[in-house]
Structures are given as structure tokens and as C-alpha cells.
Amino acid sequence: LLSIFLSLSILLAACGANTTAQEPSNSSSNPATEKGTIRIGLVNWAEDIVVSNLWKAILEREGYKVELKELDVAPLYQGLAQGDLDLFLDAWLPSFHRNYWEKLGDQLEDLGQWYEDKAYTGLTVPTYMEEVNTIADLEKHKEAFKGEIVGIDAGASVMRLVEEKVIPAYGLSYKLISSSEAAMLSKVRKAYQMQEPIVFLGWNPHWMFTEWDLKYLEDPKKVIPEGEEIRILAHKGFSEQYPEVADALKRFKLSDAELGEMENEIFNKGNDELAVVRRWVEENQALVDQWLGKQNSK
Numbered sequence: 470l471l472s473i474f475l476s477l478s479i480l481l482a483a484c485g486a487n488t489t490a491q492e493p494s495n496s497s498s499n500p501a502t503e504k505g506t507i508r509i510g511l512v513n514w515a516e517d518i519v520v521s522n523l524w525k526a527i528l529e530r531e532g533y534k535v536e537l538k539e540l541d542v543a544p545l546y547q548g549l550a551q552g553d554l555d556l557f558l559d560a561w562l563p564s565f566h567r568n569y570w571e572k573l574g575d576q577l578e579d580l581g582q583w584y585e586d587k588a589y590t591g592l593t594v595p596t597y598m599e600e601v602n603t604i605a606d607l608e609k610h611k612e613a614f615k616g617e618i619v620g621i622d623a624g625a626s627v628m629r630l631v632e633e634k635v636i637p638a639y640g641l642s643y644k645l646i647s648s649s650e651a652a653m654l655s656k657v658r659k660a661y662q663m664q665e666p667i668v669f670l671g672w673n674p675h676w677m678f679t680e681w682d683l684k685y686l687e688d689p690k691k692v693i694p695e696g697e698e699i700r701i702l703a704h705k706g707f708s709e710q711y712p713e714v715a716d717a718l719k720r721f722k723l724s725d726a727e728l729g730e731m732e733n734e735i736f737n738k739g740n741d742e743l744a745v746v747r748r749w750v751e752e753n754q755a756l757v758d759q760w761l762g763k764q765n766s767k
Contacts, residue, residue, distance in 0.1 A: 503532055504531070504532045504533045504534075505533060505534070505710075505711065506533070506534040506535070506536060507528060507533050507534070507535050507536070507555045507556065507711065507714065508535075508536045508538060508553070508554045508555045508556070509521050509524065509525065509535060509536070509537050509538070509554070509555065509556045509557070509558065510538050510539075510540055510545040510548060510549060510554040510556070510557045511537055511538070511539055511540075511545075511557070511558070511559070512539070512540065512541065512542055512545060512559060512622075512625075513539055513622075513649060513650055513651070514559060514621075514650055515650070515674075515675055515676060515732050515735075515736055516559060516584075516674050516675065516699070516728060516732070517558060517559035518735070518742060519728060519731045519732055519735065519742070519746065520558045520559065520583065520723065520728075521537055521558055521559075522537070522742045522743055522745075522746045523731070523746040523749070523750070524556075524558065524718075524721075525537060525743070525746075526743060526746045526747045526750055527717075527750060527757060527760075527761070528714065530750070531761070533714070538554060541622055541624040541625075542566070542569070542622075542624050542625055542626065543569070543624045545557060546566075546569040546573055547573070549573075549577060549702060549703070549704050550573040550576035550577060550704065551576075551704075552704045552705075552706075554704065555703060555704060555707055555711075556701065556702070556703050556707070556718075557701070557702045557703075558583070558701050559699060560699065560700045560701070560702045561588060561590075561626070561697045561698075561699060561700075562697065562698055562700050563694075563697075563698070564694035564697060565590070565626040565627055565630070565694065565697055566626055567626075568626065569626075575705075576704065576705050577702050577703065577704060577705060578702065578703040578704070578705060578706075578707055578708055578715075579700055579701075579702060580700070580701040580702065580703055580708075580715060580718045580719050581700060581701060581718070581719050581721075582698045582699060582700050582701075583699060583700070583701055583718075583721045583722055583723055584674060584698070584699040584723060584725075584728070585722055585723065585724045585725070586673075586674070586724070586725050587695075587696040587697065587698070588672065588673065588674065588696075588697040588698065588699050589672060589673055589685070589695060589696070589697065590627050590670060590671065590672035590673075590693070590697075591670075591671065591672070591685040591686065591688060591693050592604055592607070592618065592631070592635070592668055592669075592670065592671075592685070592686045592688075592693075593668070593669055593670065593671030593683050593684065593685055593686065594666075594667065594668050594669075594683070594684060594686060595660070595661055595664075595667065595681060595682060595683055595684075596682040596683065596684050597664055597682075598610075598666060601666075601668075601686065602684075602686065602687060603686055603687040603688075603689060604635065604639045604641075604686045604687070604688055604689075604690075604692075605639050605689070606686070607639070607641055607643065607668060607686070608639070608640065608641055608642065610666070611642065611643070613666040614643070614666050614667070614668050616642065616643050616644055617643060617644050617645075617646050617668075618631065618636075618643050618644070618645045618646065618668050618669065618670070619646050619648065619653050619656050619657070619667065619668070619669040619670070620645050620646055620647050620648065620653065620669070620670050621647070621648065621649065621650050621653055621670055622647060622648075622649060622650075623647040627670060627672075628645065628647060628670075630692075630693065631645055631670070632645050634692050635688075635692050635693065638690050638692045639690070639692075653669055653670070654677065656669070657669055657677065657681070658681075661681050668686075671683060671685065673725070674699075674725055674728050674729065674732075675732070676729060676732040676733055676736050676737060679729060679733065680737060701718050701721070703715065703718075713761075713762075716762060717760050717761050717762060718760075720759065720760045720761075720762065721760050727753075730749070731745055731746060731749055
């Protein structure tokens with residue numbers, strides 16, 4: 470019995486020693502939770518994917534935890550207004566997202582415009598469609614286009630604009646096809662390779678205009694708004710909760726060339742978005758430091 474008791478004592482002591490050795494140390498907290506969690510809502514649009522991941526990379530380096538949540542436009546605005554999301558970096562104002570702003574603007578903060586040029590969207594065709602130059606030309610070539618305009622997600626404001634205003638204004642007997650941006654671009658790529666007719670929703674900033682020779686169809690009736698600004702929105706009270714982040718976002722500016730550089734790496738070359746933006750941050754640290762308001766920026 471004594472022998473058994475001693476054996477059990479040794480075994481229990483060994484187990485206790487092993488347990489102590491394997492316990493993780495709690496001496497230091499996770500730095501990514503010290504400054505808080507910032508939830509960024511994004512739509513599956515190229516420029517939104519780039520800038521949302523860009524700020525995820527920047528803010529995580531500054532000690533924040535960042536969550537990206539992909540949604541359609543309508544629920545994204547609703548989530549932002551309700552405080553379920555903190556930021557949206559791709560608001561097209563004053564026209565395309567006007568309905569959302571008019572309905573929910575009093576629950577949102579506008580942190581300013583980041584895209585240095587004016588954004589635009591419109592009906593687009595490849596340049597090899599030489600006889601189609603205006604929206605009015607579409608009806609004469611309905612059979613070639615199979616009576617279809619290829620669009621993006623149904624909740625996008627530009628889809629409603631085309632459906633409710635552009636098509637009636639020009640008397641087009643076309644059907645607007647909703648799909649994701651990726652699905653639309655896949656159809657454009659296939660048609661372009663085969664030199665086939667296709668009309669779709671294009672916009673800039675976007676890598677599609679560097680990848681293919683495209684043209685916007687002229688809009689002589691001025692149905693489609695011109696000169697949109699891409700702005701950053703936050704829920705009410707965000708600037709008080711995260712003043713340093715809000716100030717940095719107000720200083721944030723990106724040119725068409727800088728945005729296109731990252732878009733090309735991600736969407737044309739197929740590189741991981743976070744890897745691309747992290748490398749870009751490292752190569753442009755002085756510019757990023759200016760956004761962050763750091764004293765040692767040059």
C-alpha cells in the first residue's frame with residue numbers, strides 16, 4: 470500500500486508540474502484589443518475592397534483590432550446608422566447614395582472625401598463597338614446586345630437609376646441584369662476576348678479601364694449624375710470615441726494612380742489583398758505617417 474501511495478504521489482506531482490509549465494502567460498494583454506475594435510462595412514467593389522483593407526492594415530499596426538464586414542449597400546447604411554458598424558469608406562455622394570443619406574444622414578458623420586478625382590459611373594461598351602457612342606444608340610443595336618444591360622447587385626443606387634430613369638428617358642426596351650461585380654466583369658472579360666457586343670455598368674475609379682479599352686456612352690440628356698465624391702462615413706459619435714482615427718481619415722487622400730496600383734496587383738495579378746496593401750504601406754510609410762499625423766513624417 471505504501472508503495473502504491475508513493476507512486477500516486479509522484480504521478481500527481483508530475484502532472485501538476487506539467488500543467489504549470491503549459492499554462493500560457495497572462496502577463497501582457499493583446500495590443501490589438503487595447504485601443505478597441507473598429508468594424509468597417511464594405512461592399513464588394515474594387516475600390517472599397519482596396520481602401521477597407523488598406524485601413525485595416527494601417528489601424529492594426531497602430532494597435533486596433535479591425536473587423537471587415539461585407540454587405541450590400543442598403544443593410545450597410547442601416548448597420549452604420551444603428552452603430553453595428555463604425556465606418557464605410559465608399560459612400561458616393563451627393564447623388565448615387567442620396568436616398569440613404571437623406572434618410573439616415575442625421576445618424577451619421579461625414580469624415581470627408583478621400584478620392585482626389587471625381588468619380589463617375591455610366592453605361593459602358595468596348596471601344597470596338599464603333600457604331601455605339603451614345604445611350605440613344607443602344608436601341609438601334611438591341612439585337613446585337615440581346616436586349617440586356619449587365620449590371621451589379623440589385624441594391625446599388627446606380628441600378629435603380631438605370632432602371633427607373635435612364636431606360637425610360639431613352640426609350641430603351643432593354644432588361645437590366647443584376648449580378649455581382651465579379652460576375653459582371655467575368656462576362657465583360659469573356660465578351661472582350663471574343664470581340665462580342667456587351668453593354669454594362671462601368672465606373673471609375675476602377676481597374677477595368679486599364680485592363681480593357683472601354684468607353685462611356687454619352688448621356689446627352691444628362692440623366693446620370695456627373696462628378697461624384699467618394700466619402701468616408703461613420704456612425705454618430707465615432708469622432709468622440711476614436712478621435713485619432715477620425716482625424717487620420719480626414720487627412721486620408723488617394724490618387725487614381727495610387728489606387729490603380731493596388732487594384733492592379735489584387736484584381737489583375739491575383740495577389741492577396743492584405744498582402745498587397747501591407748506592402749504598399751511599407752513602401753509609402755512617409756505618406757501613411759502624414760495621414761496619421763505623426764510628428765516624424767516628412
